[in-house]
Amino acid sequence: MIKMDMYRQIIMDNYKYPKNTGKLEKFNIENKSSNISCGDEIEIFLDIQDNLIKDISYLAKGCAMSVASMSLFSDKIKGKSIEYVLNLSEEEYFELINIFPTISRVKCVLLGLKTLKEAIIQFKSQNKFN
Amino acid sequence: MQKGYNYDKFMIKDKLFSEKVRISNNLKKDFPIFKNNKKLIYLDNAATTQKPNSVLKNYIEYYEKYNSNIHRGIYDLSEMSSLIYEYSKENISNFFNINSEELVFTKGTTDSLNQISRMLESKCELNDEILITIDQHHSNLIPWQKLSQRKGMNLKFVYLDENFEIDNEDLLKKISQNTKIIVLSHVSNVTGKIHPIKEIVETIKDSLKIYNNSLYFVIDGAQAVAHLDVDINDLNVDFYAFSSHKMYGPMGIGGFYINKNIKNDFEPVIYGGDAIEDVTELSVKYLEAPQKYEPGTQNVAGAYGLSLAVDFLRKNRKKNSIEKKEKELFNYLYDSLLEIEDIKIIGDKKNKISLLTFSHKKIHSHDLSYYLSTNNIAVRSGMHCAYPLYKKYNLESSIRVSIGCYNTKKEIDYFIKKIKDSISFFNNLDDK
Numbered sequence: 369m370i371k372m373d374m375y376r377q378i379i380m381d382n383y384k385y386p387k388n389t390g391k392l393e394k395f396n397i398e399n400k401s402s403n404i405s406c407g408d409e410i411e412i413f414l415d416i417q418d419n420l421i422k423d424i425s426y427l428a429k430g431c432a433m434s435v436a437s438m439s440l441f442s443d444k445i446k447g448k449s450i451e452y453v454l455n456l457s458e459e460e461y462f463e464l465i466n467i468f469p470t471i472s473r474v475k476c477v478l479l480g481l482k483t484l485k486e487a488i489i490q491f492k493s494q495n496k497f498n
Numbered sequence: 499m500q501k502g503y504n505y506d507k508f509m510i511k512d513k514l515f516s517e518k519v520r521i522s523n524n525l526k527k528d529f530p531i532f533k534n535n536k537k538l539i540y541l542d543n544a545a546t547t548q549k550p551n552s553v554l555k556n557y558i559e560y561y562e563k564y565n566s567n568i569h570r571g572i573y574d575l576s577e578m579s580s581l582i583y584e585y586s587k588e589n590i591s592n593f594f595n596i597n598s599e600e601l602v603f604t605k606g607t608t609d610s611l612n613q614i615s616r617m618l619e620s621k622c623e624l625n626d627e628i629l630i631t632i633d634q635h636h637s638n639l640i641p642w643q644k645l646s647q648r649k650g651m652n653l654k655f656v657y658l659d660e661n662f663e664i665d666n667e668d669l670l671k672k673i674s675q676n677t678k679i680i681v682l683s684h685v686s687n688v689t690g691k692i693h694p695i696k697e698i699v700e701t702i703k704d705s706l707k708i709y710n711n712s713l714y715f716v717i718d719g720a721q722a723v724a725h726l727d728v729d730i731n732d733l734n735v736d737f738y739a740f741s742s743h744k745m746y747g748p749m750g751i752g753g754f755y756i757n758k759n760i761k762n763d764f765e766p767v768i769y770g771g772d773a774i775e776d777v778t779e780l781s782v783k784y785l786e787a788p789q790k791y792e793p794g795t796q797n798v799a800g801a802y803g804l805s806l807a808v809d810f811l812r813k814n815r816k817k818n819s820i821e822k823k824e825k826e827l828f829n830y831l832y833d834s835l836l837e838i839e840d841i842k843i844i845g846d847k848k849n850k851i852s853l854l855t856f857s858h859k860k861i862h863s864h865d866l867s868y869y870l871s872t873n874n875i876a877v878r879s880g881m882h883c884a885y886p887l888y889k890k891y892n893l894e895s896s897i898r899v900s901i902g903c904y905n906t907k908k909e910i911d912y913f914i915k916k917i918k919d920s921i922s923f924f925n926n927l928d929d930k
Contacts, residue, residue, distance in 0.1 A: 372868075372923075404881065405883075406879075407862075432865045
């Protein structure tokens with residue numbers, strides 16, 4: 369049964385006033401990804417130092433679920449290793465941000481994780497000989 | 499109909515199956531989905547329609563009483579199955595005012611359009627042109643993209659005017675002596691606009707007659723068949739594709755019309771049994787169309803289900819004016835939505851089936867439709883498998899509301915109320 373419980377106050381707060389938005393002054397990788405069917409779009413900027421996520425920011429356009437998920441996620445991963453993010457399963461991600469979407473909203477909630485993982489993979493491939 | 503069959507139509511219609519096609523002022527009662535989902539307000543009919551009792555019960559009855567493979571078994575059950583299949587094909591053909599030899603059964607519109615694009619491949623040459631309108635569903639775009647890439651053809655887009663109707667000036671500008679295939683949708687699945695196929699065909703044929711081009715007109719009729727009285731013969735096209743499940747029939751079956759003058763001109767796309775006249779170690783001779791395009795075991799229950807859906811539409815159109823009722827509901831919905839602040843409907847009210855698509859200036863369509871779903875209202879949100887249209891006209895992700903024969907004014911009132919409630923819900927959260 370679909371209920372509005374998913375739209376808790378914390379999600380709406382993070383949708384209306386998302387944290388860590390904008391473009392970092394100093395970043396070494398950026399990546400943009402979208403759910404074209406929904407029109408959701410997230411562009412991520414990462415400052416990665418010694419394989420740790422030193423800082424993160426993003427620009428997000430989309431539904432409450434996709435924006436709020438990215439906002440909550442961005443707060444949780446500062447200081448974490450890039451391997452930690454790469455190894456994060458979908459279930460662990462839902463636990464981490466405390467959002468458990470219904471099947472029709474999974475794509476919205478996962479967009480942040482997908483965009484970030486893609487950014488890290490790009491970073492690793494660019495820095496593999498360093 | 500396959501040659502040589504002789505059957506008693508009355509027997510198939512009224513004696514073989516127990517559930518009759520009903521005509522009712524309260525059509526909801528004839529659709530079991532509403533009995534099992536009492537609060538459901540179903541406004542996603544463009545995605546798929548619900549199915550009436552006559553389609554559902556007789557579909558099962560076919561498997562319970564007559565299931566067998568058609569055309570080849572020399573025994574009673576197989577003969578009965580063949581008769582049911584051939585009768586269904588003829589009944590559906592009559593509905594579209596075409597000859598049953600011009601109807602090919604497929605899995606549905608997508609399957610039809612993919613097959614047609616492959617069939618036409620041998621008729622196309624380098625630098626030939628495909629003319630296509632921008633408001634296509636992906637299923638009527640990608641097959642043509644791929645065909646043009648395989649053959650080195652040009653895929654030329656015709657754009658729309660400010661009301662999302664086909665821009666005739668643009669169309670005329672883009673036809674040329676290289677035009678080979680013209681791809682149109684009868685009704686857009688995003689805007690609901692009905693395109694004047696017959697007039698467009700005449701205009702193009704007129705403009706190109708000096709070149710004597712061999713042209714092929716391919717029409718996607720998926721969104722038209724449940725709402726318009728489609729006389730395919732009168733449209734003067736070569737191919738017309740449709741699905742059963744969007745016209746109250748079962749999923750998994752549909753078909754395409756192929757004009758009798760060209761019906762045998764193509765190599766089949768799918769090969770198999772029951773489509774051939776003779777096979778040697780190194781060669782094959784096909785049967786005549788449509789059988790040459792229908793190899794393998796056919797979906798007999800699906801064909802009969804579609805035939806019953808056609809009867810349902812035919813009878814309820816005639817005695818129950820469902821088109822008029824849908825139109826009235828649509829006008830009421832359109833006007834009510836227009837009064838709500840920050841809502842933008844794609845395209846004006848003219849020349850539409852009972853379908854509209856809208857967005858809210860501040861609230862994402864997924865959030866709105868999710869709110870509606872918590873109130874048992876089923877609508878579709880997103881870009882409706884028409885990304886190029888959305889990109890070309892900078893449209894936002896939007897909600898599509900599509901009305902079917904069982905919807906009521908009370909439901910539209912409830913929908914409008916819940917849209918207003920959902921806007922308040924998201925706006926109030928904004929203020930906190």
